[in-house]
Amino acid sequence: MSRQSQTELAVLGALSVEPMTGYALRQAIAGTLGHFWSESFGQIYPALARLEADGLIEPPADGRTSGQVFALTRTGRRRLRELLRQPIAAPPPRNGTLLRLFFGDLLAPDERRGLVEEARERAAASLASLSVLRRELEAEIAAGADAGAPYRLMTLSAGEHTARAQLAWADETLVALDQDGTG
Amino acid sequence: MSRQSQTELAVLGALSVEPMTGYALRQAIAGTLGHFWSESFGQIYPALARLEADGLIEPPADGRTSGQVFALTRTGRRRLRELLRQPIAAPPPRNGTLLRLFFGDLLAPDERRGLVEEARERAAASLASLSVLRRELEAEIAAGADAGAPYRLMTLSAGEHTARAQLAWADETLVALDQDGTG
DNA sequence: CCGAGCATGTAACACGTTACATGATTGC
DNA sequence: GCAATCATGTAACGTGTTACATGCTCGG
Numbered sequence: 001m002s003r004q005s006q007t008e009l010a011v012l013g014a015l016s017v018e019p020m021t022g023y024a025l026r027q028a029i030a031g032t033l034g035h036f037w038s039e040s041f042g043q044i045y046p047a048l049a050r051l052e053a054d055g056l057i058e059p060p061a062d063g064r065t066s067g068q069v070f071a072l073t074r075t076g077r078r079r080l081r082e083l084l085r086q087p088i089a090a091p092p093p094r095n096g097t098l099l100r101l102f103f104g105d106l107l108a109p110d111e112r113r114g115l116v117e118e119a120r121e122r123a124a125a126s127l128a129s130l131s132v133l134r135r136e137l138e139a140e141i142a143a144g145a146d147a148g149a150p151y152r153l154m155t156l157s158a159g160e161h162t163a164r165a166q167l168a169w170a171d172e173t174l175v176a177l178d179q180d181g182t183g
Numbered sequence: 184m185s186r187q188s189q190t191e192l193a194v195l196g197a198l199s200v201e202p203m204t205g206y207a208l209r210q211a212i213a214g215t216l217g218h219f220w221s222e223s224f225g226q227i228y229p230a231l232a233r234l235e236a237d238g239l240i241e242p243p244a245d246g247r248t249s250g251q252v253f254a255l256t257r258t259g260r261r262r263l264r265e266l267l268r269q270p271i272a273a274p275p276p277r278n279g280t281l282l283r284l285f286f287g288d289l290l291a292p293d294e295r296r297g298l299v300e301e302a303r304e305r306a307a308a309s310l311a312s313l314s315v316l317r318r319e320l321e322a323e324i325a326a327g328a329d330a331g332a333p334y335r336l337m338t339l340s341a342g343e344h345t346a347r348a349q350l351a352w353a354d355e356t357l358v359a360l361d362q363d364g365t366g
Numbered sequence: 367c368c369g370a371g372c373a374t375g376t377a378a379c380a381c382g383t384t385a386c387a388t389g390a391t392t393g394c
Numbered sequence: 395g396c397a398a399t400c401a402t403g404t405a406a407c408g409t410g411t412t413a414c415a416t417g418c419t420c421g422g
Contacts, residue, residue: 006279007381013286023401037282038275040383045403067390067401081289088279088301092221092410096189096271098341099220103196104334106264112334118271151287151295154359158281158352165348169341176337190409206373223411228375250373250418275382 005083007043011051012072012080017148019060019071022048032152035130035159051076113177120170127163130156188266190226194234195255195263200331202243202254205231215335218313218342234259296360303353310346313339 014020014028022044029039048070051057056076060069072080097119104112134156141149197203197211205227212222231253234240239259243252255263280302287295317339324332 006277006282010282013282016286016289021401022403023399033282033285034276036276036278036285038277041403042383042405043381049403080286084283084286084290085294088283088298090279090305091274091277093217093219094189094221094274095219095341096273098338099189099193099196099216100267100271101334102216102219102338103199103263103267103331104337105330106199107267111268115271122273147288148286150359151284154287154356155281155285157355158278158349161348161352161355162345165344166341169344172340172344173337176333204373205375206371224375225377225411226409232375 005086006089007039007047008051009080009083010037010039011044011047012056012076012083015057015070015072016077016080019069021067021069023067035126035133036155109177113174116170116173116177120167120174123163123166123170127160127167130159130163134160188269189272190222190230191234192263192266193220193222194227194230195239195259195266198240198253198255199260199263202252204250204252206250218309218316219338292360296357299353299356299360303350303357306346306349306353310343310350313342313346317343 010029010033011025014025014033017028020028022041025048026039026041026044029037029044048057048068052070056073056079057070058073060071097115100107100115101112104115107115134153137149137153137156141153193212193216194208197208197216200211203211205224208231209222209224209227212220212227231240231251235253238256239262240253241256243254280298283290283298284295287298290298317336320332320336320339324336
C-alpha cells in the first residue's frame with residue numbers, strides 16, 4: 001500500500017462518519033484521530049480533488065452555501081472498505097530520544113536526564129489528554145452510542161497503554177541514571 | 184532541527200563508536216539501532232559525501248584497502264555533541280493499525296481480529312528479539328563494559344516497555360472484541 | 367570459476383510540511 | 395467595521411525510499 005492511499009484512507013474514513021469541508025476534515029483528523037494520525041492541508045486538498053475526480057466523493061444532496069462539503073459516494077464507500085482491508089505499511093522507526101540516549105556517554109549528566117524528563121512529560125501530557133477523551137467517550141456510550149464507539153475506545157486504550165509504558169520507562173531510567181553514578 | 188541533520192546525527196554517532204564504510208554503517212544502523220532508528224543507502228551515501236566535504240569525517244590514519252572507511256575528525260566530534268543537544272523533532276503520529284480499527288464498524292469481525300492479532304505478533308516478535316539483545320548486552324557488561332553500555336541498555340528497555348504495552352493492549356482488545364458481540 | 371555478500375552510488379519518484387496568498391463569513 | 399476564524403489552494407522545499415547500475419572480493 002502506497003503512502004498516498006493512506007491519506008485517502010484517512011480522508012474517506014473521516015467522511016464516512018460525516019460529510020465535511022476540507023477545513024473541517026483537517027480539524028477532525030487533528031482532533032479525533034490526532035493521537036495516532038495526522039494530515040496537513042497540503043495533503044488534504046489535493047487528495048479531495050483527486051477523490052472527487054475519481055467519483056469517490058461528491059457534494060451532498062442538500063445544497064450548502066459555506067464551503068465545499070463532501071460526502072462519500074457509493075463507489076467511495078466501497079473503496080474505503082477495500083483500503084481498510086489492505087496490509088499495513090509500518091513506517092520505519094525513528095525515535096529521536098532513544099537515538100540521543102544511545103550516545104549518552106557523549107552528553108553531560110543533566111543533558112541525559114533532560115532527555116528522559118522531556119519524554120516523561122510528553123507521555124504524562126498525552127495520558128492526561130487521553131483521559132479527558134475517555135470520559136467524553138464513556139459519557140457518549142452511556143447516552144447510547146453509535147456503532148463506532150467501541151472501536152474508538154480501543155484506539156484510545158492503545159494510546160493509554162503506550163503513554164503509561166513510556167512513563168514507566170522514564171521513571172525506571174531516571175532511577176538508573178541516578179544510581180549508577182552516570183546520572 | 185531539520186530532518187536532514189537527524190541522518191547526520193545517526194551517521195556521526197555510529198562513526199563515533201567505530202570507523203566504518205557506508206555499507207557497514209547501514210548494517211550497524213539496521214542492527215544495533217534498528218529498534219528505534221533507520222536509514223537507507225539513499226540517505227547514507229550522500230550524507231557521507233557531504234560530511235567529508237565539510238571536514239567532519241575522513242579516511243582514518245591507517246590506510247585500508249577494502250571500501251571507503253570513514254572516521255570522525257575533531258570537528259566532526261564537536262558537531263556530533265552539538266547535534267545531540269539539539270531539540271528533538273517528533274515525527275507526526277501515523278499508526279495504520281489504529282486508523283483501521285477506528286473505522287472498525289466497516290470491517291468484518293474476523294478482519295478486526297486479524298488487525299489486532301497482527302499487532303500482537305509484531306509486538307511479540309519485537310520482544311523476543313529484544314531479549315536476545317538484552318542477554319548479549321548483559322554478558323558484555325559482565326565481561327567489563329565500555330562507557331556506552333548502560334545507555335544501550337536504557338534504549339533496549341524502552342523497546343521492551345513499548346512492546347509489552349502493545350502486547351497487553353492487544354490481549355485486552357481481543358477480549359473486548361470477543362465479549363461485546365462485535366468480534 | 368562462480369555465487370554470495372561487500373561496496374558504492376544515482377535517478378526517479380513519492381511523501382509531507384511549511385509558508386504564502388487569498389478571500390468569505392460571522393460575532394462583537 | 396473589524397478581528398477572528400473559516401475556507402481553499404499552491405509552490406517550494408526537504409526528506410526518504412526504491413530501483414537500478416556497477417563492480418569487487420573471497421570462500422568453496
